[in-house]
Amino acid sequence: MNVRDCIKDLRRVRAGELLPHPLNWRTHPERQRVAMAAALGELGYADALVARELPDGSLQLIDGHLRAELTPDAVVPVLVVDLDEAEAQKLLATHDPLAALAGVDRGALASLLENVDTQSDELQSLFDVLAEQANPTGVDVPANLPDLDIPETYQVVVDCADEAEQQQVYQAMREEGRKCRVLTL
Known part of the structure; x- marks a missing residue:
């Protein structure tokens, strides 16, 4: 498969200068905003925002609206992509949903969460929700259980x-x- 590299540049830009995409369809409930602010506070920026350059030279966000909104005065990493408006809309429509299609390896998640420590109540709350997803029944199940043959009913x-x-x-x-x-x- 021949895959196009549409990343033109990595720039450091003040977040408040980035223009939100007018068709951004993602909303950010308070719980997410608080957790994102806590993550940014503990870790800082570990991922770039994604934007395209408009004809006037300004940058229009495609991904990272919440991070930019929470830190308007911060100079943030921005991947500038070579996309026209139709392509930008397609990326806006697919970027988060494609990530949401990923499954959960419950054992790996549980192991990861055992090793993660935070001083933030907001992040701990997020980790608690993730831990519940890793073990929704709350019952510790041994890894060496035999496969069960459950007949159809x-x-x-x-x-x-x-x-x-x-x-x-x-x-x-x-x-x-x-x-x-x-x-x-």
Whole structure:
């Protein structure tokens, strides 16, 4: 596969001079803003923002809007890309969603989080959420468990208006000879 390198330059630019893309569709809830500010405070910039150069020489952001907004007076690393407006929109539409498609190796995440230390309550809260994703049940499962052979089953879940209707459906199914059980979620 022949892949085009569209990176023209790496520049250091005051974040407040970068123009937000008018079609930026990402929103940043307070929880994310607080965690990003904490990460920038502890680590600084470890990744470049992405922008394209407009005809007047100004730089229009494609990626990094939140970081630029949180640190408007900081001089930040910016990858300047050679993209026209249509290509910039395509990158804006795909950059974050492609990253979000990545899976989670729960064991690797758990090992990583065991070794990460922070003084920030905001980052610790983020790590706690990640740890929950690594072990959503809260049960420690040994790595050497044998594979289980779970036979296929076919089930139906029926939503009922209340407990009385649930009991009526249950009784009707039992009278038909169905094997069933009552669940309340």
